[in-house]
Amino acid sequence: MSLEAMPHTAANHPVLDPLLAPPFPQAALPMLRNPQLRKNVGHAIDVIQAKRAKLVAEKTDWQDLRSAASAIRAQALENLGAYLEQFEARCTAAGGTVHWAADAAEARQIILDLLREENASEVIKIKTMTSAEIQLNPFLEAGGVKVFETDLAEIILQLGEDEPSHIVVPALHVNRSQVREIFARRMGLENLSDDPQALTAAARNYLRRKFLDVPTAISGANFLIAETGSVAVVESEGNGRMCLTLPKTMITLAGIEKVLPRFKDLEVMLQVLARSATGERMNPYTSLWTGVTPGDGPQRFHVVLLDNGRSSILAHKTERQTLKCIRCAACMNACPVYRQTGGHAYGSVYPGPIGAILTPQLMQMHHAQSLPYASSLCGACYEVCPVKINIPEVLLELRSQVVNQERHHIGRFFDPMYLGLRVANFLFQKAWRFHLAQRLGRIGLRLFTKKDGWIHSLPSIGGKWTQTRDLRALSSQTFHEWWAARRREAE
Amino acid sequence: MRASLFITCYNDTLFPETGRAVVSLLERLGVSLDFHPKQTCCGQMHANTGFRGEAFSQAKRFVRLYQDAETVVIPSSSCVAMFRDQYPGLFEELGNEALRREFAALLPRVYELSEFLIDRLGVEDVGAWFPHRVTYHASCHGVRALHLGDRPYRLLAKVRSLTLAPLANVDRCCGFGGTFSVKNAEVSSAMLAVKLQDVVATGAEYCTALDNSCLMHLGGAMHRQYAGMKTIHLAEILASTEASPSEATR
Numbered sequence: 001m002s003l004e005a006m007p008h009t010a011a012n013h014p015v016l017d018p019l020l021a022p023p024f025p026q027a028a029l030p031m032l033r034n035p036q037l038r039k040n041v042g043h044a045i046d047v048i049q050a051k052r053a054k055l056v057a058e059k060t061d062w063q064d065l066r067s068a069a070s071a072i073r074a075q076a077l078e079n080l081g082a083y084l085e086q087f088e089a090r091c092t093a094a095g096g097t098v099h100w101a102a103d104a105a106e107a108r109q110i111i112l113d114l115l116r117e118e119n120a121s122e123v124i125k126i127k128t129m130t131s132a133e134i135q136l137n138p139f140l141e142a143g144g145v146k147v148f149e150t151d152l153a154e155i156i157l158q159l160g161e162d163e164p165s166h167i168v169v170p171a172l173h174v175n176r177s178q179v180r181e182i183f184a185r186r187m188g189l190e191n192l193s194d195d196p197q198a199l200t201a202a203a204r205n206y207l208r209r210k211f212l213d214v215p216t217a218i219s220g221a222n223f224l225i226a227e228t229g230s231v232a233v234v235e236s237e238g239n240g241r242m243c244l245t246l247p248k249t250m251i252t253l254a255g256i257e258k259v260l261p262r263f264k265d266l267e268v269m270l271q272v273l274a275r276s277a278t279g280e281r282m283n284p285y286t287s288l289w290t291g292v293t294p295g296d297g298p299q300r301f302h303v304v305l306l307d308n309g310r311s312s313i314l315a316h317k318t319e320r321q322t323l324k325c326i327r328c329a330a331c332m333n334a335c336p337v338y339r340q341t342g343g344h345a346y347g348s349v350y351p352g353p354i355g356a357i358l359t360p361q362l363m364q365m366h367h368a369q370s371l372p373y374a375s376s377l378c379g380a381c382y383e384v385c386p387v388k389i390n391i392p393e394v395l396l397e398l399r400s401q402v403v404n405q406e407r408h409h410i411g412r413f414f415d416p417m418y419l420g421l422r423v424a425n426f427l428f429q430k431a432w433r434f435h436l437a438q439r440l441g442r443i444g445l446r447l448f449t450k451k452d453g454w455i456h457s458l459p460s461i462g463g464k465w466t467q468t469r470d471l472r473a474l475s476s477q478t479f480h481e482w483w484a485a486r487r488r489e490a491e
Numbered sequence: 492m493r494a495s496l497f498i499t500c501y502n503d504t505l506f507p508e509t510g511r512a513v514v515s516l517l518e519r520l521g522v523s524l525d526f527h528p529k530q531t532c533c534g535q536m537h538a539n540t541g542f543r544g545e546a547f548s549q550a551k552r553f554v555r556l557y558q559d560a561e562t563v564v565i566p567s568s569s570c571v572a573m574f575r576d577q578y579p580g581l582f583e584e585l586g587n588e589a590l591r592r593e594f595a596a597l598l599p600r601v602y603e604l605s606e607f608l609i610d611r612l613g614v615e616d617v618g619a620w621f622p623h624r625v626t627y628h629a630s631c632h633g634v635r636a637l638h639l640g641d642r643p644y645r646l647l648a649k650v651r652s653l654t655l656a657p658l659a660n661v662d663r664c665c666g667f668g669g670t671f672s673v674k675n676a677e678v679s680s681a682m683l684a685v686k687l688q689d690v691v692a693t694g695a696e697y698c699t700a701l702d703n704s705c706l707m708h709l710g711g712a713m714h715r716q717y718a719g720m721k722t723i724h725l726a727e728i729l730a731s732t733e734a735s736p737s738e739a740t741r
Contacts (some may be wrong), residue, residue, distance in 0.1 A: 376668025
C-alpha cells in the first residue's frame, strides 16, 4: 500500500480556501464544462432528494417539527454564552477537558499540542467539516502527525487527492468507477471491481487495521448538550462508532454554535436531521457520550470549542440565523445552482446556499464577496431548511453589505452593472425620465435588431445575456403609451 | 369592482402585450380599471442586487402613487413578492412610521393576477379559448413566495380547447434571477439549458407562466435554439377568445 502524497496537479485541484479561491463565476466554469461531474452531481442529488421527499411527506407534522427545531436553535443562540459555560461545567465535571479557540490557528495549535502530549504520530478521524474549515489535516501532517480519515467518502477524497464538494456526502461528485480507480491505484488492488460491496470491503479492510492500531482520534460534533455536557455524533457507516469507542484519547472539535439547551431537544433535532440529510427516518449510528467513563471508551477526552468568526455573526440580527444551521445539506440538494456547479465552485468546505451565506461571514465580509451573488434567489433552500433559515433574506442582507463596501470604490463608477443600476434609479424617480429613456432605448437598440425582430448580440454586460439567449426587440409602443392613446380615443 | 394596474418597468417596456391582455381580460369580467401614468418600477432589481437605498426610493414611490387605490393588480409574481417579502424590511430599516402605516394598509389590497381572479373576483372560468398545447412553468416567486398553489392550474383547466402538458421539475428555477443572469451568466445558462430540456420535452407549443422575467429567459433561449416553441404570459391566454384570439398566435 502506497500512501505517499502524489504530486498535486494544480490545474484541476479544487481550492477550498476562501482566501485563495477565484470568484464564484470563474470557479464554476470548469465544473460547468465537466459532463462527468454534472452527471454525477445530478444523479446523486436526485437519489437523496427523492428519499427526503418521501420521508418528509410521511411526517404529517413536518411543518410543526421545523418550527420546533427552529425555535430550539434560536433559543440556543439567544443565550449562547450561558449555554456554552453550562456545557463546559458539565463536561468538565464528567472528566472532559474543554478548550476555547478564538480562531482557526488557535484551534489547530491546541489540537497539535494535545496530540504531542499523547506522543501521537498517527491519528484517525471521523468526518468533520469543521476540521476542514480550519485546514487541520495539512497542519497536522506538517507537524509530523499522519492523519487517517475513516469516513468512506473522506477516504475516497484523501486517497484521490481531492476535496469535499458536499457537507454530508463529501465525495458526491465522484462516481463508483472513479472510486474503483482511486482504490485500485492507491491500495494496490488491480483487480478490484466497481461493485459497491467490493469497494466498501476494500475500504473496510484498509480501515480496520487503523481502528485497532491508532490510539488517538479526532471527531466533530453534531450537537453539544448544555444540560448534561454530552456530545452527539450521528453517522451512517459505523466508522464513527469505532473511532469514538476504540481509541484511548478522543479530541472533539466543535463550532460554538453547535450547542443545544436540553437533552430532550435531541428528540426534535435527530428527527429533522436524518430526514433532511440522508432521507432516513433515523440515522444508522447515533453516538452520545458525556466526559469519560472509567473502563469504557476513551479515557482522555478533550473538546475544542471554535469561534473563528461565529460570535461576530451572532451579533447581527438578520445574519444570526445562519448559525442555526445543523449541516443537513438539504439546501444544497435543493439548490438549482449547486446542481449545475457542484460544491468546489464555492471555494470553501461549506458549499451550496448555506456556504454562500456562511463563508463570507466567517471571513468577516473581507473575502468571498462573490458568494452572496451565487444564487438566483429561487427560495428552494428556505423551503427545505429544517431549522427555517431564511437564506434568501440573508443573501440579500449580505449583498447590500457588499454594495456598501464597494459603491465608493473608483473602479465601481465604471463598472457597467453599478453604473446601469445607478442610472436606472435616477430614471425611475421621475416617470418622464423613464419614458424618455424607453424611447431612446428603442432607437438605440434598432442598431442591434436583426430582420427577424430579435437582438442576437449586445455589447458590454448585454453580451452576457446574448451569449446564450436572444432578446426580442422593443415594441413600437410601450404599455403606458398604448393606455394613453386609448384614453385619448375614448374621450 | 375597481382596480388599479401596476405594469412594472420591464412589462411596460418589453412586454406591453401582457398589460393589454390584462386590460382586455379584466374589462371583459366587468372590472373598471385605472392606470397611474407616473408609475415606474417596484425596485426589485435594485433590492436583489444589494442596492437597498435605491430600492427604498422605488418602494416609497409605489406607496405614494397607489395608497388610494381600492385594489392593485400586478401581472408579475416576482414584483408582488417584492412588496410582500422585501418592502416590510426596507420600510422598517429606512422608512418612517407614517410610511410604514400607509404600506401596511395598502399591502392587503395588492394582488397578483391569478390571486385577483380567484380570491377577489371568485372566477375560474374567464371565458377564454386557446386551441394549443401549453405547459405551465411554476415560477419561483409564484410558488415559493406567493404560494399560488393550484390557482394557475384552475384557471388553465377552464380555458376552452387548451391542452395542458405537465412539466417535469415544474418548480425548478429557470436560472434568470434578475442580475444573476449576467453576473453569473454561465451558471445561469447551465440552469436554463436544463430547464429548457424539460420544457421542450412536454411537446407543447407554448410555455406559460405568471412572470414575464422567466419567460423572457426561456423565450430568449427558445428563439436562439430554434426550439419550435414560444412563451406567452398566462394573462394573454386568459384574454384570448374565439372572437379575439391572442395576438401571440397570429
